[in-house]
Amino acid sequence: MQYQARAFGAVLKENTRVDKVTPDANGVIVKTSNGPVHARKVILAADAWINKLLSPLHAEIPLRVMQEQITYFKPTNVERFEPSKFPVWIWGAEKWFYGFPSYGEHSIKAGRDVSENLMTPEQRTFTHSTELEDELSRFMDTIIPTKGQTYGQSLVNMLSLLIDNCH
Ligand SMILES: Cc1cc2nc3c(=O)[nH]c(=O)nc-3n(C[C@H](O)[C@H](O)[C@H](O)COP(=O)(O)OP(=O)(O)OC[C@H]3O[C@@H](n4cnc5c(N)ncnc54)[C@H](O)[C@@H]3O)c2cc1C
Secondary structure (H helix, E strand, O other): OHHHHHHOOOOOOOOOOEEEEEEEOOEEEEEEOOEEEEEOOOOOOOHHHHHHHHHHHOOOOOEEEEEEEEEEEEOOOHHHHOOOOOOOEEEEOOOEEEEOOOOOOOOEEEEEEOOOOEOOHHHOOOOOOHHHHHHHHHHHHHHOOOOOEEOOOOEEEEEEEEHHHOO
């Protein structure tokens, strides 16, 4: 996506924090950690962090924010997990789990959807939960017993859900 944006002429300012967005008569002043930028229009795409930028504008999106993680497993016979033989899946019950086939890798990816690991973006860590990882492994054993062992470390990221839209 970044490559495509650049190909269409976008200038990407990396490692640049947006501190404030202030409308003025000609558009918007975006105060950043590398100086101000003036724009006719802005699109805020800050996901879990969006309300930090919106609240000074007296606006808010009702979000439920949590730290989620995905885990890779390395099956002994990874060919059986190629997309032609193994689906993208989701399992919905009291808890929801989902996963993917192997897309040219030696592993398959799975996770728990909406793990309720609630925290604010400020509280986020980059450390995965071994509890959630074990829970996922135990669940996978019941439906995909040939999943193999975990492969590398689980990867964490923030998930934000519109409060009206949660399951
Ligand atoms: C564990 C997990 C696994 C997922 N797996 C999949 C998957 O397999 N397939 C799929 O399609 N989707 C997946 N998703 C969903 C997908 O990651 C999100 O839908 C997608 O990343 C949302 O993109 P975004 O650009 O809106 O937000 P993000 O990717 O969260 O990007 C927001 C960016 O804004 C930046 N930002 C915030 N505030 C500021 C600021 N003030 N100044 C500058 N920058 C700021 C943040 O640093 C961040 O880089 C997964 C999500 C999670 C949590």
